[in-house]
Amino acid sequence: MNDVLILKGDGxxxxxxxxxxxxxVGLKTQLIDVGDLINRPSILQEFRVFVIPGxxxxxxxxxxxxxxxxxxxxxxxxxxxxxxxxxxxxxxxxCNGFQVFLHLNLFELPVKSCLTYNSxxxxxxxxxxxxxxKSSSSPWLTYLKDKDIKWVIRNGEGRFEVDSQINxxxxxxxxxxxxINGSFxxxxxxxxxxGRVLGLMPHPECNIFDFNSFKKDTGYFLFKGAQSFIRGxxxx
Numbered sequence: 673m674n675d676v677l678i679l680k681g682d683g684x685x686x687x688x689x690x691x692x693x694x695x696x697v698g699l700k701t702q703l704i705d706v707g708d709l710i711n712r713p714s715i716l717q718e719f720r721v722f723v724i725p726g727x728x729x730x731x732x733x734x735x736x737x738x739x740x741x742x743x744x745x746x747x748x749x750x751x752x753x754x755x756x757x758x759x760x761x762x763x764x765x766x767c768n769g770f771q772v773f774l775h776l777n778l779f780e781l782p783v784k785s786c787l788t789y790n791s792x793x794x795x796x797x798x799x800x801x802x803x804x805x806k807s808s809s810s811p812w813l814t815y816l817k818d819k820d821i822k823w824v825i826r827n828g829e830g831r832f833e834v835d836s837q838i839n840x841x842x843x844x845x846x847x848x849x850x851x852i853n854g855s856f857x858x859x860x861x862x863x864x865x866x867g868r869v870l871g872l873m874p875h876p877e878c879n880i881f882d883f884n885s886f887k888k889d890t891g892y893f894l895f896k897g898a899q900s901f902i903r904g905x906x907x908x
Contacts, residue, residue, distance in 0.1 A: 675699040675902055677719040681706045682740055684727035684768065686877060693877040694721075696892060697899040706740070710747030716755045720902050721762045724769030726826065726875055736787060736829040737771030745776060752776070756869055762811065762898055763869040767827055770861070770871035779864045779871065781843060784835040787873070791854025795828040801849035802860055802874060808845060810867030811901035815893035821846075823874035823891060825860075830873040832859040846872055 676694045680687040680703045687703050694701045699721070709715055716722060729740040744752060755761055756778055765773035771787050773779065790796060802821040804813050832855040834840075846861035861872025879891030900906050 674702050674719050676701040676721040676723060676898075677709075677716065678703050678723045678725060679706055679709065679769075680704065680725075682743075683729040683731060684725055684740075686726035686766065686875065689875075689877040690723060690725040690766065693880050693891065693895045694723075694898070696880055697895045699895075699899050699902065706743065710743070713748045713751035716748075716751050720760060721764065721898060722752070722755060723764045724766070724772050725877070726767035726769065729768055729772070732768075732829065735771075736827075737768050737775055740768075741772045741775030744772065752778075756864075759866070759868070761868065762901060764812070764898070765871040766875060766877065767825075767830075767873055770873055771829065773869065773871045778869050779843065779862055781834075781840070781862070783838045783840070786833050787829055788831050788833055789829050790827070790831050793828075795826075796830065796853060797824075797826050799824050800852055800860075800874065802846045803849055804846055805841075805844050807841070808863065808867060810845060810863045810870060810897075811906050812863065812867070812870045812894055812897045813845060814897040814900060814906060816890065816897070819890045819893060821890045823876055823879045825852075825874050827873055831855050832857075832862075832873075845870055846874070 691701045804816045831853045845863045847858045863870045876891035876894045879889045882889040
């Protein structure tokens, strides 16, 4: 059995970097085209991790990730939902993938939410400082709680919005260290209540190495958390 399925095609464009990141921590990874997965949804059951990487699927027509989400919803039926409910599995949505996951309601938040245009209506392409949740039990965050995180963001629709003010502490994975785009509570990434389904706007796959020191950068440790979970090295 392979470990990680990463979607490609339909405008996604960060699959190579994401594949490299998972392979750096020792996980077997396969790139599968959106159409091939829809033609045979049962492929999902051959993997432990499902990933939608960053990109601009369908050129962000109708809103970031919306068309791809509808395509997956119709094409995969209950296969993706069943995969997400399996407590042995992990899911990761990065940037455009986060937008898709949110449209598919994979986080099952207690409030309606969306990722919409940055409050300044500008495309962000820069490194930003992040704070990871210290209380989260998500396997993705296992090795990040004592790290100083600085990851790149590349988006125009990265502002996390909710339709009512509510405490989301149990779902927050990452916050921006300052208000960069008007996101509710400075949210940069969330997970479902189990911690297994993670979505975030920053790109950890672009921060695997610190090329000044040639040491592992903090992005590496997000993927290391997945590896430890898959190999049964974490409790829960």
